[in-house]
Amino acid sequence: MKRSDILFRLLEEDESRLDQLWAEADRVRKERVGDEVHLRGLIELSNYCRRDCLYCGIRASRRIERYRMSEDEVMDSARLAVRLEYGTVVLQSGEDHGLTRDFITRLVRRIKTETGLAVTLSLGERSLDELAEWRAAGAERYLLKHETSDPDLFRRIHPDCGTEVSDRIALLKAAKEMGYEAGSGVMVGIPGQSYESLARDIMLFRDLDLEMIGCGPFVPHPQTPLGQAVIPSEPRAGARFLDSSDSLEMTERGESRNLSAGSQVPATDLMTTKVVALTRLVCPEANIPSTTALATVNKEHGRELGLTRGANVWMPNLTPLKYRALYEIYPGKATVIDTAEQFHQNLLATLAALGRRAGKGPGGRRSPRVGRD
Numbered sequence: 001m002k003r004s005d006i007l008f009r010l011l012e013e014d015e016s017r018l019d020q021l022w023a024e025a026d027r028v029r030k031e032r033v034g035d036e037v038h039l040r041g042l043i044e045l046s047n048y049c050r051r052d053c054l055y056c057g058i059r060a061s062r063r064i065e066r067y068r069m070s071e072d073e074v075m076d077s078a079r080l081a082v083r084l085e086y087g088t089v090v091l092q093s094g095e096d097h098g099l100t101r102d103f104i105t106r107l108v109r110r111i112k113t114e115t116g117l118a119v120t121l122s123l124g125e126r127s128l129d130e131l132a133e134w135r136a137a138g139a140e141r142y143l144l145k146h147e148t149s150d151p152d153l154f155r156r157i158h159p160d161c162g163t164e165v166s167d168r169i170a171l172l173k174a175a176k177e178m179g180y181e182a183g184s185g186v187m188v189g190i191p192g193q194s195y196e197s198l199a200r201d202i203m204l205f206r207d208l209d210l211e212m213i214g215c216g217p218f219v220p221h222p223q224t225p226l227g228q229a230v231i232p233s234e235p236r237a238g239a240r241f242l243d244s245s246d247s248l249e250m251t252e253r254g255e256s257r258n259l260s261a262g263s264q265v266p267a268t269d270l271m272t273t274k275v276v277a278l279t280r281l282v283c284p285e286a287n288i289p290s291t292t293a294l295a296t297v298n299k300e301h302g303r304e305l306g307l308t309r310g311a312n313v314w315m316p317n318l319t320p321l322k323y324r325a326l327y328e329i330y331p332g333k334a335t336v337i338d339t340a341e342q343f344h345q346n347l348l349a350t351l352a353a354l355g356r357r358a359g360k361g362p363g364g365r366r367s368p369r370v371g372r373d
């Protein structure tokens with residue numbers, strides 16, 4: 001698929017053509033990655049963060065209660081993942097240098113030797129040395145969302161730390177070189193995000209040959225600068241117009257859209273599932289989660305919508321209940337706090353109703369994994 005086709009389908013509003021998109025994405029998902037839904041137990045290790053991202057509820061400048069889990073607490077959560085038969089744990093945190101290189105190395109080694117689970121790290125922009133050491137300790141995957149491929153927008157919502165310049169794409173490439181499976185993703189509907197840049201995001205997923213791609217809607221957090229931004233519903237002032245190849249493509253199809261490629265992308269469940277479905281078509285073998293953010297904007301059906309429109313991964317939360325509410329990257333994320341066991345029962349029922357089943361084993365994209373170390 002060319003970028004102009006992706007753009008065209010992102011702008012699609014016709015119900016029957018959207019139904020075709022969902023059916024196509026679901027068929028490709030079934031053919032290429034099957035009916036198994038891989039379960040990744042999410043452990044939110046720490047809500048300390050050195051970054052001050054304009055969209056995020058745990059940004060450094062917010063005065064909130066901070067926590068960092070102990071090694072034993074993390075191991076308890078990992079053992080819970082084993083009991084629930086999850087194949088993977090995801091260690092996620094703010095960008096917290098209090099989680100030292102040695103601490104993470106020890107933790108990865110313990111999880112590997114004591115549980116055998118696959119380990120995914122999602123600890124922000126850490127040094128290449130740290131990434132290499134954690135890979136050598138046994139971590140298989142690294143997640144780092146690039147959030148948007150529009151460099152100006154990224155810089156605006158994600159201020160650099162001092163003189164260090166962020167380059168998440170370079171970090172993802174380096175992680176792959178080290179033998180990690182690499183994951184990225186975007187937020188859909190960031191204020192200032194155009195359809196054109198969202199189409200580029202999806203092309204970038206393919207160009208980076210990512211193993212994992214997670215996309216959720218932007219959920220405004222009222223206590224953050226971006227949560228207070230007014231999002232225009234009409235094409236924003238100064239919006240860029242279609243470049244010539246895009247307009248040519250659209251004219252050839254003899255159809256028009258109310259929106260232009262430069263319009264503001266809405267942060268809705270519909271737009272997010274368009275991104276999920278198109279991502280499945282462009283990266284047919286990727287592991288694609290139905291995200292918590294999607295389930296947050298559509299509490300009743302969000303999870304199922306993702307799973308029936310291309311997604312094949314679910315990341316249930318295994319963070320101890322006492323910390324859950326403190327990891328509030330966006331509001332509404334943890335309003336219904338079920339224990340992991342309660343949640344698991346609902347999850348199995350949801351999967352059964354969809355005719356899907358929980359995946360067994362680590363559920364990596366390439367198996368067996370061939371590392372380089």
Ligand code: 5AD
Nearest residue numbers: 055056145217218219221293329330
């Ligand atoms: N809305 C939606 N997603 C958010 N994230 C952080 N803040 C928000 C928000 N306000 C997402 C980012 C980040 C992931 C851990 O959570 O995509 O990478």
